[in-house]
Amino acid sequence: xxxxxxxxxxxxxxxxxxxxxxxxxxxxxxxxxxxxxxxxxxxxxxxxxxxxxxxxxxxxxxxxxxxxxxxxxxxxxxxxxxxxxxxxxxxxxxxxxxxxxxxxxxxxxxxxxxxxxxxxxxxxxxxxxxxxxxxxxxxxxxxxxxxxxxxxxxxxxxxxxxxxxxxxxxxxxxxxxxxxxxxxxxxxxxxxxxxxxxxxxxxxxxxxxxxxxxxxxxxxxxxxxxxxxxxxxxxxxxxxxxxxxxxxxxxxxxxxxxxxxxxxxxxxxxxxxxxxxxxxxxxxxxxxxxxxxxxxxxxxxxxxxxxxxxxxxxxxxxxxxxxxxxxxxxxxxxxxxxxxxxxxxxxxxxxxxxxxxxxxxxxxxxxxxxxxxxxxxxxxxxxxxxxxxxxxxxxxxxxxxxxxxxxxxxxxxxxxxxxxxxxxxxxxxxxxxxxxxxxxxxxxxxxxxxxxxxxxxxxxxxxxxxxxxxxxxxxxxxxxxxxxxxxxxxxxxxxxxxxxxxxxxxxxxxxxxxxxxxxxxxxxxxxxxxxxxxxxxxxxxxxxxxxxxxxxxxxxxxxxxx
Amino acid sequence: xxxxxxxxxxxxxxxxxxxxxxxxxxxxxxxxxxxxxxxxxxxxxxxxxxxxxxxxxxxxxxxxxxxxxxxxxxxxxxxxxxxx
Numbered sequence: 001x002x003x004x005x006x007x008x009x010x011x012x013x014x015x016x017x018x019x020x021x022x023x024x025x026x027x028x029x030x031x032x033x034x035x036x037x038x039x040x041x042x043x044x045x046x047x048x049x050x051x052x053x054x055x056x057x058x059x060x061x062x063x064x065x066x067x068x069x070x071x072x073x074x075x076x077x078x079x080x081x082x083x084x085x086x087x088x089x090x091x092x093x094x095x096x097x098x099x100x101x102x103x104x105x106x107x108x109x110x111x112x113x114x115x116x117x118x119x120x121x122x123x124x125x126x127x128x129x130x131x132x133x134x135x136x137x138x139x140x141x142x143x144x145x146x147x148x149x150x151x152x153x154x155x156x157x158x159x160x161x162x163x164x165x166x167x168x169x170x171x172x173x174x175x176x177x178x179x180x181x182x183x184x185x186x187x188x189x190x191x192x193x194x195x196x197x198x199x200x201x202x203x204x205x206x207x208x209x210x211x212x213x214x215x216x217x218x219x220x221x222x223x224x225x226x227x228x229x230x231x232x233x234x235x236x237x238x239x240x241x242x243x244x245x246x247x248x249x250x251x252x253x254x255x256x257x258x259x260x261x262x263x264x265x266x267x268x269x270x271x272x273x274x275x276x277x278x279x280x281x282x283x284x285x286x287x288x289x290x291x292x293x294x295x296x297x298x299x300x301x302x303x304x305x306x307x308x309x310x311x312x313x314x315x316x317x318x319x320x321x322x323x324x325x326x327x328x329x330x331x332x333x334x335x336x337x338x339x340x341x342x343x344x345x346x347x348x349x350x351x352x353x354x355x356x357x358x359x360x361x362x363x364x365x366x367x368x369x370x371x372x373x374x375x376x377x378x379x380x381x382x383x384x385x386x387x388x389x390x391x392x393x394x395x396x397x398x399x400x401x402x403x404x405x406x407x408x409x410x411x412x413x414x415x416x417x418x419x420x421x422x423x424x425x426x427x428x429x430x431x432x433x434x435x436x437x438x439x440x441x442x443x444x445x446x447x448x449x450x451x452x453x454x455x456x457x458x459x460x461x462x463x464x465x466x467x468x469x470x471x472x473x474x475x476x477x478x479x480x481x482x483x484x485x486x487x488x489x490x491x492x493x494x495x496x497x498x499x500x501x502x503x504x505x506x507x508x509x510x511x512x513x514x515x516x517x518x519x520x521x522x523x524x525x526x527x528x529x530x531x532x533x534x535x536x537x538x539x540x541x542x543x544x545x546x547x548x549x550x551x552x553x554x555x556x557x558x559x560x561x562x
Numbered sequence: 563x564x565x566x567x568x569x570x571x572x573x574x575x576x577x578x579x580x581x582x583x584x585x586x587x588x589x590x591x592x593x594x595x596x597x598x599x600x601x602x603x604x605x606x607x608x609x610x611x612x613x614x615x616x617x618x619x620x621x622x623x624x625x626x627x628x629x630x631x632x633x634x635x636x637x638x639x640x641x642x643x644x645x646x
Contacts (some may be wrong), residue, residue, distance in 0.1 A: 066617075071598075071613060071616065071617075073617075074594060074595075074613075074616035074617050077616070077617055077620075077621060078590045078594055078595075078616060078620050078621070081620075081621045081624050082586065082590050082620065082624055084624065084628065085582075085583070085586045085624050085627055085628060088628045088631060088632075089579055089582060089583065089627075089628075089631055090579070093635075207618060210608075210609075210618070211606070211607045211608035211609045211614070212607075212608055213608065219607075219608035220608060221608050221609065221610075221613075222608070237602070237610055237613045238599075238602075239598075243595060243596065246595050247591060247595050247596070250590065250591070250594075250595065251591075272646045273646075274632075274635070274636055274639065274645065274646070277628075277631065277632045277635060278632055280628055281625070281628040281629050281631075281632050284624060284625050284628055285625050288621050288622070288624070288625050291621055292618055292621055292622070295617040295618070548568070551568070551571075551572050551575075552568055552571075552644060553635075553639055553644050553645070553646075554639075554643075554644040554645065554646055555646065556646065
């Protein structure tokens with residue numbers, strides 16, 4: 001069967017599955033819509049969290065980024081997994097005990113202030129929208145390459161599917177489709193990784209093949225370091241970023257992960273506090289399967305790519321090269337007119353440009369794997385993008401219908417009215433996301449990574465202090481969040497969009513990149529919160545009692561409805 | 563329940579957090595970033611050790627840490643009769 005047929009079949013089957021699950025798990029109350037009824041099992045929640053978390057960026061881009069950056073790519077591996085330790089130990093159990101529907105809900109109630117709630121809603125919307133636009137681009141990319149439909153048509157198909165199960169099923173529908181999507185995406189990621197690991201090292205486990213030897217008894221990593229040296233790239237296993245920057249980027253990604261509203265909200269869906277801890281454990285285990293295989297895949301594909309194209313005649317290249325050339329993601333410019341590809345570190349002589357996104361998508365073709373495996377990767381990429389998009393859309397719709405309408409604008413809205421408002425906001429959010437997918441603003445790529453910095457600079461300190469410090473008050477939290485988010489926005493717009501006079505790498509403060517600056521902004525948030533709270537009145541007695549209460553894990557069940 | 567046992571419970575919890583987060587810090591920021599070059603002089607099969615921690619080892623330890631925390635806290639909840 002042709003690749004096209006296989007892809008339509010696999011994508012069709014998985015889409016039908018998602019729609020079937022959505023119909024089976026319709027939401028009938030706001031509790032269903034926001035937190036899936038509150039009775040999800042820890043295992044199911046772990047699977048759903050893993051799919052929720054692993055986006056198009058994890059599935060499609062991450063191995064490619066590592067492939068081109070070597071050791072420097074470690075920031076994503078440690079940052080995006082280490083955040084779960086913070087979530088499991090410092091946030092999830094307490095937020096679950098607190099028992100509200102959304103993150104702004106926690107901030108608003110803990111800091112007894114609608115100002116705090118509004119700031120949190122603003123941050124949640126900002127983080128979620130920058131993130132969701134990237135997912136829609138991922139959907140479009142997969143459709144255009146594998147199904148040869150127009151990118152825009154691809155985005156619209158993706159929108160309709162997400163619309164269907166997010167609007168109909170709310171959190172309940174999303175949870176169970178995410179369970180299915182995890183299975184699809186992990187299978188789709190691991191099958192090619194296992195195949196290529198066997199081809200290159202004889203070891204079927206990619207995590208071990210990573211440290212294995214090729215057929216000549218040379219360790220793969222040593223061979224790749226050697227190839228890099230010969231071609232003038234920096235050594236794969238050594239970094240080129242400064243240690244300080246690596247440290248700060250990792251910290252920003254960790255705190256950002258723990259502060260992302262669409263991840264936190266997943267822990268509201270389980271029955272009790274111990275289940276929240278367990279879900280975090282399962283989630284990280286399921287995520288770790290992909291995150292430990294990705295750096296292995298990065299090394300396999302990098303070695304394979306160099307060996308396939310370096311100094312080879314352009315006319316004799318395998319078919320995948322031309323397929324991907326058509327998408328513009330790989331291009332060859334024969335600067336010295338010798339008909340051969342010079343792929344070297346020196347930019348003036350290098351003739352090959354490779355987009356990092358194709359490393360995962362093209363792997364099965366580069367490794368001559370059968371068509372069904374290639375089609376599987378397409379289905380997996382879609383699963384990753386759609387599951388994350390759905391989780392984000394839910395946060396957006398809940399922020400609007402619950403935090404803005406129910407809690408601030410129209411508190412007397414009926415349960416039924418709120419459910420309708422939630423569905424309508426989900427429809428609006430899907431349309432906005434789709435618009436960004438079709439007309440991607442230039443800043444999307446730049447800001448997705450920065451969404452973590454924003455989350456780290458705003459939510460993370462407010463939540464941590466709200467749990468671990470009884471004396472943290474409204475004034476401190478609001479001042480801290482504002483300083484954190486404004487500082488982060490200032491640095492990001494200055495160095496990414498040239499606002500406020502712009503600046504180059506040389507003028508970075510302390511040599512810290514905008515990606516790592518979230519850590520600085522987060523520290524500023526902590527500092528401002530603590531200092532301001534020392535000079536302003538303590539929180540009211542009943543709020544201090546709330547804090548006392550969330551530290552006690554028992555009787556979490558009663559807290560949900562309020 | 564009086565506040566006193568709850569205070570003790572909270573103190574023990576904070577102690578667990580301090581220990582586990584120290585390990586979390588050491589394997590990632592320590593082995594994977596600050597001391598990566600020193601550790602890279604040691605080899606683990608085909609890996610340089612620092613590189614291995616940054617791209618594999620830290621993640622394995624993270625997973626273990628959460629499951630250890632789950633066990634510790636389940637036992638602690640039981641001890642103080644705070645489990646549901």
